[in-house]
Amino acid sequence: MQIFSTFEHSSFLELAIASLEERGVNSHNIFAVPLNTRKSERKIFDTIHYADGVSLIDLAMGLATALSVIGASIGFKLAWGPIYWGLIGAATGFVIGLAIKWGYFKLFKPLKGERSSKPTEVILIVECSGKVAAEVEQILWDHLALGVAIINGEENKKDSS
Structure with missing residues (x-):
């Protein structure tokens, strides 16, 4: 199973990873990807293809x-x-x-404060067995995950056979 979650880049992410490793999830099965923040300034005038909801x-x-x-x-x-x-x-x-x-x-x-002052988000991907998936999900929620999704890889393999 793969468990995807998003976190703000904070100490809660580090604590979640440490808790997962304490519960027996191998560090090679944990993958964290930090997202880049917007470097360019927000556009003042909207175009037909881009509107940010701010009206002048x-x-x-x-x-x-x-x-x-x-x-x-x-x-x-x-x-x-x-x-x-x-x-x-x-x-x-x-x-x-x-x-x-x-x-x-x-x-x-x-x-x-605009987007540049917000902490960046990190996507955390955890590969684990179905036995510990519920426990891993609870650990992620306990450490203030913004969102969690579980992908059951075993069922998808059976359906494609």
């Missing part, structure tokens, strides 16, 4: 709507009229909202 224009559209209503209302008393002042208010609100969101994501969001 939501605040911009809200402010554009609010300032266009205010501009149109005040425009009845001003020289150019409500239509021009509504468009001026919409453009002004959009630019202000876009500047606020862009500044927030460019200046303040990296200070709170």
